[in-house]
Amino acid sequence: MPAKNCVIITYKVGPENKELIKIVLERIHERGKIPFVDFMELVLYHPEQGYYNSPREKIGPEGDFYTGPDVHPILGQLIARQLHQMWEILGFPSPFHIVEMGAGKGLLCSDILSYCRSHLPRFYEDVLYILADKSPALEERQKALLLEFSTRGKAKWVKPEALFDEGGPFVGCFLSNELIDSFPIHLVQQEAGELREIYVIPEENGFKEILGPPSTPLLSAYLQAYGSPFQEGQRGEINLKALDWIAGVSRVLQQGFVLTIDYGYEAAELYHPARREGTLLCYFQHTTSPNPYQRIGYQDISSHVNFSALMKKGEAVGLRKMGYTEQYKFLAALGLLADLENFEKSSPLHSTQEFLQNKLAMKSLLIPGGMGRVFKVLAQSKGIGEAKLLGFQDPFPPRER
Numbered sequence: 396m397p398a399k400n401c402v403i404i405t406y407k408v409g410p411e412n413k414e415l416i417k418i419v420l421e422r423i424h425e426r427g428k429i430p431f432v433d434f435m436e437l438v439l440y441h442p443e444q445g446y447y448n449s450p451r452e453k454i455g456p457e458g459d460f461y462t463g464p465d466v467h468p469i470l471g472q473l474i475a476r477q478l479h480q481m482w483e484i485l486g487f488p489s490p491f492h493i494v495e496m497g498a499g500k501g502l503l504c505s506d507i508l509s510y511c512r513s514h515l516p517r518f519y520e521d522v523l524y525i526l527a528d529k530s531p532a533l534e535e536r537q538k539a540l541l542l543e544f545s546t547r548g549k550a551k552w553v554k555p556e557a558l559f560d561e562g563g564p565f566v567g568c569f570l571s572n573e574l575i576d577s578f579p580i581h582l583v584q585q586e587a588g589e590l591r592e593i594y595v596i597p598e599e600n601g602f603k604e605i606l607g608p609p610s611t612p613l614l615s616a617y618l619q620a621y622g623s624p625f626q627e628g629q630r631g632e633i634n635l636k637a638l639d640w641i642a643g644v645s646r647v648l649q650q651g652f653v654l655t656i657d658y659g660y661e662a663a664e665l666y667h668p669a670r671r672e673g674t675l676l677c678y679f680q681h682t683t684s685p686n687p688y689q690r691i692g693y694q695d696i697s698s699h700v701n702f703s704a705l706m707k708k709g710e711a712v713g714l715r716k717m718g719y720t721e722q723y724k725f726l727a728a729l730g731l732l733a734d735l736e737n738f739e740k741s742s743p744l745h746s747t748q749e750f751l752q753n754k755l756a757m758k759s760l761l762i763p764g765g766m767g768r769v770f771k772v773l774a775q776s777k778g779i780g781e782a783k784l785l786g787f788q789d790p791f792p793p794r795e796r
């Protein structure tokens with residue numbers, strides 16, 4: 396029987412990348428044990444073998460999970476309206492930088508630029524879209540999709556490491572969708588009254604978790620600053636990389652906004668004792684599993700975002716919170732309901748499969764139980780006075796009696 400403080404988990408389920416497993420085992424062999432954060436970094440982002448560098452489809456119907464941009468181009472179109480207002484608030488700067496980190500297949504960029512070109516031509520003239528992705532394979536994919544924009548000088552690529560060191564200064568908006576949830580996280584557990592960290596070691600049939608002292612004092616400091624007390628036996632994730640990220644963004648953003656879309660909660664809800672096992676979740680061919688030691692190199696691993704940490708760290712590095720809301724409210728405030736109505740009215744093809752699929756996809760962005768409510772939108776700003784962003788106005792004001 397395993398000791399109380401270790402959980403044995405095997406990986407003999409489904410496909411697995413043997414080369415990648417060898418790389419992980421070598422790393423553990425060198426160090427004796429590795430904190431979960433290092434395991435996640437290797438299995439997702441190893442430059443040759445990591446999940447995000449495999450040639451397999453990851454996002455969309457043929458992949459492992461859906462993201463908003465894959466659901467319907469209306470997401471990009473609505474975000475474009477928000478970006479347009481930001482450009483107005485900033486006094487029409489040229490260029491207006493849209494910096495998207497972690498753009499995946501590049502769909503959001505394509506939808507935003509296409510909409511601006513056709514509906515907001517004056518804004519389009521001033522837009523310069525910069526993409527930075529950790530995955531060289533996805534960067535290639537983005538370059539292929541966005542060729543028409545890059546050849547006209549509207550889209551360009553920067554390596555994420557270079558972005559924070561040599562990039563900027565930017566005037567415009569840092570935009571991300573489902574970036575922070577994919578950052579490698581530290582896993583921690585409260586045990587015998589102390590905070591312990593989860594480490595990974597090999598086991599005959601796979602990998603085994605053991606608890607050990609925190610690998611860095613930053614973990615306890617994080618929970619004090621941005622978390623809430625854990626109950627005995629409670630597990631959770633600590634995303635230190637998200638703090639570095641927001642600090643990096645603020646360093647290179649001279650003036651403008653940060654618009655972050657992701658699933659997550661504020662700290663009290665994220666670390667609520669009811670969420671005893673934390674929020675770590677793996678995705679493989681549209682099924683989910685809590686087990687990161689299976690299907691190594693074939694499944695995505697993610698965790699919910701701590702929005703309190705982004706807000707508080709943001710304040711500390713000069714980014715003021717402008718708005719925080721659920722995605723369905725943000726999209727409704729930007730006109731999704733009206734667009735849906737217009738789409739219904741204007742289409743002569745009401746009963747065609749294409750029409751119904753389109754309508755259903757748009758509606759799925761609004762359903763509170765689906766993508767709409769778990770997903771949040773956070774807007775922060777730097778060097779901006781009082782302003783009310785369109786996406787954060789109440790889309791459902793109470794009726795006057």
Ligand SMILES: C[S@@+](CC[C@H](N)C(=O)[O-])C[C@H]1O[C@@H](n2cnc3c(N)ncnc32)[C@H](O)[C@@H]1O
Nearest residue numbers: 462496497498499527528529530555572573577
């Ligand atoms: C879950 S996917 C989301 C893709 C896309 N934004 C979408 O909504 O479809 C996460 C993306 O973030 C990228 N990524 C992860 N960590 C990153 C980092 N530190 N810097 C830049 N990109 C990163 C991954 O390579 C991938 O493209």
